[in-house]
Amino acid sequence: MAKYALQRFLEAIPLLFLVTIVTYFIMNLTPGGPLAVYLHNPHVTQSQIAVLAKQLGLDQPWYVRYFKWLWSLLHGNWGYSYFSGQPVIQLIGQRLPNTLILMGSAFLVSLSLGIPLGIYSATHQYSLFDYMFSFGSFFAWAMPSFFFGLLLQMIFAVKLGWLPVAGMYSAFYPPSFLELIRHLILPTMVLGLGSLAGWSRFMRSGLLEVVRQDYIRTAKAKGLKERRVILKHALKNALLPIVTIIGMDLPAFFGGAVITEEIFAWPGMGRLFLTSLNDRDYPIQMAALLISAALLILGNLLADLAYGFLDPRIQYN
């Protein structure tokens, strides 16, 4: 297991390296480059631009610039926002934790509700609950998350006034944990709904598949209680494919976070990214692309390790 973990970890490093190359390449596609702001300024002459380009090292070949960029990246210098002049790493540092709070909360809710729901539905197959659950989860999975978000805003924030419409803390009350939770409820529901629907349905079908196997019949024949057979014997095998599915759904989690933050004005990295697109603030776009990819690689790595942990048959070769 330790060897498997190490192997998977070492595999992720070249991938991360390639990710930095792609990010650098994409951002070099930007029209005009970093000096684009000066190109149409009548007070800046062509020769001044050339001097500036030389000062900034823009006249060097791309691979030299790439390695210099990578070097300073590794030393914590992520450049400065074109728009506010603040260090990019500082801006990311402010926003990333908020995104992780939102994603973590949605992840926990989806998992802790989705798995029991799937188990209950599977053990009560063809019951009224099972039918309603299956039908409902189809809609939950198919509904655009921004539509669901607007609906929740309309009902719980505007009509009923139970929960705040947007933001992370209130303007009227001092920031507290309780305030955070109140603001977190609706965004969590929006971000978590799709995965809740997907994972619980997967749990249901996975469990139904496992309980048809011989070792479950044996366990039942030994006279074990139904509850024990399901929770102790069947569940562990049924959980395996869920881990794979969670890994596959991670990109949608990132996309969902961008959309959710936009609806609820959540001060996270997704909104920072959307603003940077509008401002053509390339250093921030670059950082957001890089960090989301790095987190996705890390997430997939963790999913693989969880799989290896749950399934001792996995051997790395």
Added chain:
Amino acid sequence: MATANVPPLEDELATDPMGDVQTSGLRRFWRRFSRHKLALIGLGILVFLLLVAIFAPLLTPYSPTTPNLTQVLLPPSAAHPLGTDELGRDVLARLMYGGRISFLVGFLSMVIATSIGVVYGATAGYLGGIWDRIMMRFVDLVMSFPAIFLLLIVLNLTGSNASVGLMILYLGLFGWTGLSRIVRSQVLSLKTNEYVEAARAQGASTRRILFKHVLPGAMAPVWVSAAFGVAGAMLAEASLDFLGFGLQPQIPSWGNMLDSAESYIVTHPLLILAPGIVITIAVVAINFVGDALRDALDPRSTAGMQRIG
């Protein structure tokens, strides 16, 4: 994703009155497919929505794009069954014409993504060895980026809002990676079959072996993935519209309708409900069909609709 509630199929022969081994593949497919009542309903809904979109000019006298500033934000009436929007355009007419955009984008970007995915995956699987490893590492690399970040960046690079053609191209170019992995593994296992060996012994060209002998056997998951692909692309397009980086605002798409309705959430909720419900129903209908397709063609697979957010 998981299957709908359909009882397991009895033994294939037992349900066939003749026990007929000659039952054609198509008939067997239809029998497995049509057990899913929801899929038939879904198919019916899709046909209805498509017909309405195609014949929109005959069904409504209103233009989906021309503003009419004397008739702004009207409540539902006999003349405007769903009212009018903030520029006085008939909401029902925009929904009908919007179906054209959504289905066009969903279908064509699926065609692009599927073509790339099949050719790429099959090539990697068939060549094997170092080429396979290089090609699949590239897939890993593309899949390391959350799709929405890449889509937003390229959409933003090529101007603030996209034409329908550009949107189709982008969604196609970023949507093939998952399928290429599936096709590759199918081809890897199929190419060791003896009939492939026989074709090679007869001197058939690589391309002929791949497209005539190997690929036909690998197509089941492709059809399933294509069905879900349409739904995923429709949702993705609507999400990008909503974020303000999608189609040009004057294009009457369901996503654009929702985007511009956001400001009227309190006063005119119908402007949000109408397009939102229609998108959801269309995507659910395709998912019902996709589920039944998977059950009929590729029951062991876990394929499902992929969402970008």
